[in-house]
Amino acid sequence: MSKLQRMGGQDCTYYIKKRCTRTKSPEETEAVRCNLLEARRQVGARTLDRLDRLKRLADPEDREVARRHVIQKNLDQITRLNCDIYVPQTGRGPLCVHQHLIYCLLLMPPCEGRCDHFLLRREHRANKGSCS
Ligand code: SF4
Ligand code: SF4
Numbered sequence: 001m002s003k004l005q006r007m008g009g010q011d012c013t014y015y016i017k018k019r020c021t022r023t024k025s026p027e028e029t030e031a032v033r034c035n036l037l038e039a040r041r042q043v044g045a046r047t048l049d050r051l052d053r054l055k056r057l058a059d060p061e062d063r064e065v066a067r068r069h070v071i072q073k074n075l076d077q078i079t080r081l082n083c084d085i086y087v088p089q090t091g092r093g094p095l096c097v098h099q100h101l102i103y104c105l106l107l108m109p110p111c112e113g114r115c116d117h118f119l120l121r122r123e124h125r126a127n128k129g130s131c132s
Contacts (some may be wrong), residue, residue: 016100019108022117032107034099036083043081047074054065078090 009015016024023029050070055064086107087097098105 006115009111009114009118010110011121011124012114013121014117015106015111019100019105020108020111021100021103021105021108029103032103034083034096034102034104036086036096037083037099037102040078041080043077045076047071 009020012020013059045071051067053087054070054079069112083096085098089095089097096104100108
């Protein structure tokens, strides 16, 4: 007996590069965050905190020297951060081709074809409307 095949999910709102980006729970959403982006965010947050504490230095020259030191340290730390499977997007800064918003597509499940949550993309909905 021949097996019924599911239709592809390519026209689904949640479909991006063969992955399903539909969020199911806060825990799952947290688990698919881009690790590199998160690490950069943490370094950035620590840097801002250090810069904020420099305001307590009374001497403007001391403050400037310390500020430069903190910024250099921030750059060094950011540069050392890495992801083994990072692939840069050509000509678009430090973004990775696998990045979708703050998430990593590689950590998301593959779309196995149209499921109960299939939601037709807006542009296709508009096309359908204009054809009828
Ligand atoms: S592959 Fe790219 S998007 Fe995924 S965690 Fe690494 S840097 Fe982030
Ligand atoms: S069809 Fe289903 S599995 Fe595929 S992207 Fe849409 S919601 Fe996800």
